[in-house]
């Protein structure tokens with residue numbers, strides 16, 4: 001029988017830092033998509049062995065690499081972080097045999113956009129993800145249905161632009177003999193997507209992002225929250241990643257078993273996704289352990305089209321396009337105001353904070369009169385709303401959570417550069433989701449909730465921030481005496497690239513370096 005690590009024993013020093021942190025101290029990032037050079041296995045081995053020692057990890061362990069604590073304690077001199085992820089194609093090129101490859105999940109091995117076997121038929125996975133119309137993988141800038149393999153990604157983070165620039169150049173130089181950046185299909189050079197975390201943490205439609213995240217049981221934040229609760233009562237103890245603690249209700253909503261995000265640990269089904277090696281044996285060949293899957297999607301946002309839509313709905317609903325009416329409509333599409341404040345009203349004992357996250361739908365807004373049933377956050381995490389009863393629903397929702405680590409890319413529309421770039425400017429979200437089970441988590445959210453026209457008993461509408469094209473798509477606003485239905489002409493988001501990656505534990509990267517040598 002498969003043995004799992006107990007959650008108290010999470011091997012943080014073997015885990016890449018991205019799992020626990022979006023590196024808010026390092027607001028400049030670059031996502032460098034690369035592929036191995038053919039016939040250079042020795043160089044690949046050297047490079048992987050070298051990069052393994054530079055990967056940002058959660059805690060400093062036996063290896064030489066930096067840790068998140070070190071980052072926090074850094075004296076401000078050019079701190080940086082590097083994380084590494086590989087696709088199934090990358091693993092194959094490292095000569096992993098079939099037995100080892102089969103330990104990875106089917107959807108990872110198949111990839112985000114398997115090519116059509118029958119030219120006229122869209123493969124099941126693209127259908128499931130809603131990758132059709134303008135988002136069809138045939139049109140992607142990278143990844144997708146082309147013959148150019150994507151073997152991996154370097155995720156690079158820095159505190160300022162010059163440091164990031166230097167880091168990108170240094171890493172391209174370091175990989176030179178082993179791998180090369182993948183070229184953007186539009187002929188605009190290598191795929192190096194630049195992410196940027198702004199001080200206000202807003203994405204391009206203007207909403208504060210990255211607020212609601214699951215908290216891994218056994219993580220420092222979870223431990224802190226437990227301790228705080230022992231000392232104080234609920235509302236006084238509030239949440240802020242890296243800061244304080246989750247309230248009692250916040251814990252009920254956000255605490256999730258480590259196995260939902262880490263391979264080799266117990267998940268919400270009390271199962272363990274692992275390749276079965278026994279705990280305690282630090283087997284360098286245990287590739288899955290302390291790793292997770294990383295979904296990366298380049299989601300382009302058409303900001304002017306979104307704003308026009310919001311204004312037209314405000315006119316229809318309120319007979320006015322005054323800023324407060326616009327804000328009301330925009331908030332209903334997302335489920336939070338642009339400030340981050342949720343639409344679900346504040347419970348009496350809930351703290352008055354814009355990043356408030358300890359709310360439930362079924363209990364507090366069952367009919368969707370405050371936060372529409374089809375709003376983005378209600379679909380993406382229905383909390384206690386979808387299930388036979390609210391308590392079971394909340395338990396079930398924890399089997400479908402993701403950790404989001406994405407950031408906006410491209411210039412902001414209100415910046416000088418952004419204004420001159422106009423409508424077609426390439427801006428969007430470099431979307432990153434971490435999960436142990438792509439099919440049960442990311443794909444389930446995308447397919448069964450965001451793309452589902454009948455979500456929560458709705459009649460005909462998909463996620464207002466979604467990319468899946470659908471004739472007759474609409475957004476329903478629940479209100480008394482009658483609901484309002486507004487037609488959404490087309491998606492405001494288009495998929496421009498993406499792939500499924502594996503974010504290995506640090507020892508697994510070392511083991512891969514050995515595998516690649518054929519020993």
Ligand code: HEM
Nearest residue numbers: 203207208209210211212299377380381429445446465493
């Ligand atoms: C361009 C596309 C997208 C934009 C602009 C966007 C924006 C947002 C915003 C503003 C929030 C609320 C702030 C927060 O709770 O962090 C949010 C929450 C969320 N989004 Fe998205 N999102 C996009 C795509 C997606 C996709 C593709 C998924 C998953 C497949 C997703 C999953 C989530 C989840 C899980 C939450 C948290 C919900 C909660 O726990 O309350 N988003 N998003």
